[in-house]
Amino acid sequence: MFRRAMTLGVRIAVFDEAGSVLLVKHTYLKGWYLPGGGVDPGETLEQAAIRELREEAGIVPRTPPEFLSMHFNRNATQRDHVAFFVVRNWTRDPNWERPGHEIAEIGFFPVDELPQGTTPATRRRLMEVRNAREACAFW
Structure with a gap:
């Protein structure tokens, strides 16, 4: 019997000094999301988080993502898992000019004033971080 391989992704909550969170809007999906994406072969979760932040927003963590x-x-497939990280200490990549073709918009937003269209999963993760609540098992 053939079994499909598990898929693995990362999402990262990046906060600025004012406590606002970075969100991205993809060209191929509706809504605002935490930055992130798939883990490439041979990559650790942490490496994927760092790569995705640089690609999507030109952000370079100064300390390892938490x-x-x-x-x-379960909304994607029956075999998809997402690792969730937080980054609070970061800098901009001086060579980064703009997001690649898959990112339509990026911005920092106060957690109490998230833009319309912020996905329910994004809102759940931010509330877990903000309220130091135990994470739900489902994305």
């Missing part, structure tokens, strides 16, 4: 939780993303 792993918070792992979630089953």
Whole structure:
């Protein structure tokens, strides 16, 4: 019997000094999301988080991303999992000019004033971080 391989992704909550969170809007999906994406072969979760932040927003963590939780993303497939990280100490890549073709918009938003269209999973993760609540097992 053939079994499909598990898929693995990362999402990262990046906060600025004012406590606002970075969100991205993809060209191929509706809504606002935490930055992130798939883990490439041979890559650790942390390496994927760092790569995705640089690609999508030109952000380079000064300290390793803080792993918070792992979630089953049953909305994608029956085999998708997402690792969730937080980054509070970061800088901009001086060579980064703009996001690649898959990012339509990026911005920092106060957690109490998230833009319309922020996905429910994004809102759940931010509330877990903000309220230091135990993470839900599902993305």
